[in-house]
Each structure stands twice: as C-alpha cells, then as structure tokens.
Amino acid sequence: MKRGGQVARVREGVFFATPEPLPRGRHGLTRDQVRESQRERLLIAMTELLADAGVGGVGPAEVARRAGVSLAAFYDCFPGKEDCVFAGYDRFIAVLLQQMLAVDASGLDRPALVRSMLGAYLDTLRSDLVVARAYQVEIDGLGARARAQRRESLLLFARHIREVADGLEGGSARALPESAYIGMVYAARQLASDALDVEPAPDFATLTAELTVWLADTFREQ
Numbered sequence: 001m002k003r004g005g006q007v008a009r010v011r012e013g014v015f016f017a018t019p020e021p022l023p024r025g026r027h028g029l030t031r032d033q034v035r036e037s038q039r040e041r042l043l044i045a046m047t048e049l050l051a052d053a054g055v056g057g058v059g060p061a062e063v064a065r066r067a068g069v070s071l072a073a074f075y076d077c078f079p080g081k082e083d084c085v086f087a088g089y090d091r092f093i094a095v096l097l098q099q100m101l102a103v104d105a106s107g108l109d110r111p112a113l114v115r116s117m118l119g120a121y122l123d124t125l126r127s128d129l130v131v132a133r134a135y136q137v138e139i140d141g142l143g144a145r146a147r148a149q150r151r152e153s154l155l156l157f158a159r160h161i162r163e164v165a166d167g168l169e170g171g172s173a174r175a176l177p178e179s180a181y182i183g184m185v186y187a188a189r190q191l192a193s194d195a196l197d198v199e200p201a202p203d204f205a206t207l208t209a210e211l212t213v214w215l216a217d218t219f220r221e222q
Contacts, residue, residue, distance in 0.1 A: 007052045007066075011128040015095050016044045039077040041067040043091065046084045051134040055085070055141035082142060086149065092135040093153045099124045100160060110165045111219045114181075115212050117161050118188050122204040125192055129201065136193045154189060158182040180218065187211070 010016050019037040022029070045066035049058045060081055064074040078084040099120045105113050125132040139146050158181040166175060188211060195202035 007048050008130045010044055010047055010130045014124070014128040015091055015131045016040065016047065018044060035073075035077060038067070038069045038073045039087075041069060042074055042077055042084060043088045046081075047088050047131055047134045050085060050088075050138050051130045054138050060084075082145070085139060085142060086145070089135050089139055089146075089149060092131060093156075096121055096124055097156065097160070100157065105164050105168060108168065109219075110168060111212075111216050113165050113168065114161055114184060114215055114219075115208070117164075118184070118211055118215075119208045121157070121188060122192060122208050125196075126202070126204045129196070132192075133196050136189070137197050150189075154185045155182065158185045161185070176218070184211075184215065184218070 012018060017040070019040050022034060022037055042063055045063045046058065049063060049066060058081065060074045060078075061071055063081075063084065064071045067074075074084075078087065100117045103113070103116045103120050105116075108116065125136065140150075158178065161184070162176070162178060162181040165181075188207075191207055191211075192202070192204065195204070195207065
C-alpha cells in the first residue's frame with residue numbers, strides 16, 4: 001500500500017458513521033436495511049483504502065474484505081469500483097456544501113463571508129484527513145469522470161457563495177463576476193489538495209489566514 005503500515009480509519013460522524021454490526025442468524029431486518037448497512041461499510045472501506053493506496057491499489061475484493069461483507073454484497077450495492085468511489089465522493093461534496101450552507105451571514109461583509117465559507121470548507125477537511133485525502137487527492141486518478149465531477153462541484157460551491165454574497169446588505173457594492181468566485185474556490189481547493197498530498201497534517205488554519213489576505217484585496221473598492 002502507498003503509505004504503508006496500518007490503514008488509517010475515517011473519523012466517526014464527520015462524513016461517515018459505521019453501522020452497528022448486523023445480527024447473526026435470523027433477524028427482523030429488511031433486505032433494504034441490510035443492503036444500506038453493507039453499502040455504508042463499503043463506502044467507508046473504499047474511502048480508507050483509496051486514501052491509503054490510491055485508485056490503482058484498490059479492488060472490489062479488498063474493499064469487501066475490509067468492510068466485512070461478501071464480494072457478492074459489493075456487487076449488489078455497486079456495479080463496479082468506480083461507482084463506489086463516486087458514491088463516496090458524492091457524500092464528501094454533500095457534507096462540505098452542508099457546512100458552507102450552515103455559515104451565518106448575518107452582519108458579515110463580502111470578504112468576511114467568503115473567508116467564513118472557505119474556512120468552513122477547510123475546517124471540514126481538517127476534521128477528517130482520511131476522507132480529505134481520498135476525495136481531494138486520490139480521486140484524480142480516475143481521470144475525465146473525476147475532473148467533470150470536480151468542476152460541477154466547485155461550480156456549485158462558487159455559485160452558492162456568490163448568491164449569498166450578492167444578497168448581503170451593507171457589503172461591498174462592487175459586484176464580482178462568477179469567474180471571480182470560481183477562482184477563489186479553485187485556489188482554495190488546489191492549495192488544500194497540494195497540502196494534503198505532501199503533509200501528514202496540513203496547517204489549514206494558516207492556509208485560511210493566507211487566503212484572507214488576497215480575498216480582502218479582491219473585494220477592495222476600485
């Protein structure tokens with residue numbers, strides 16, 4: 001495996017929560033309940049192995065073993081490896097967006113709002129570095145589909161930030177084009193990805209502070 005040693009676990013309750021073990025023998029769970037439990041375990045296992053070994057070092061059989069389910073159960077939940085990876089990525093993006101939506105814009109000007117939203121993004125990455133490495137760095141090994149998913153997700157983030165920022169009262173009167181917000185999101189994403197790629201515990205607090213400097217300049221009145 002790429003990083004060697006014991007495979008790191010995801011942090012419980014941030015992006016994923018490990019289901020309770022399924023009861024042995026006869027039980028009252030429906031097929032859908034069993035399948036949902038297995039699916040969540042497979043997503044967790046895939047995420048952990050992806051962060052550790054990269055796309056090329058992970059296969060369905062290995063994921064099934066780590067999840068404690070059969071290979072048949074894997075294929076009952078996902079058509080193939082990439083489908084499992086992208087299901088995990090969808091969860092990753094949904095949680096990040098949820099954290100950004102939770103930012104209270106009351107009393108903030110535009111620079112402070114954007115800083116708060118990017119801070120929420122980076123703080124969420126920092127809260128589970130295993131998930132962050134899997135879906136910020138290693139997923140890029142899946143090529144064109146991963147790039148398309150990334151563009152769609154970052155555009156979603158940028159449009160949300162712009163919509164909230166443009167609706168602020170008492171903020172900067174100078175409207176910025178959508179491309180400016182896309183640039184902010186792309187810059188934050190790339191800097192975070194590079195830090196995750198080279199550092200075991202990236203200093204995202206310092207990164208947020210550094211981003212603040214040029215964000216303030218971006219919103220400066222002309």
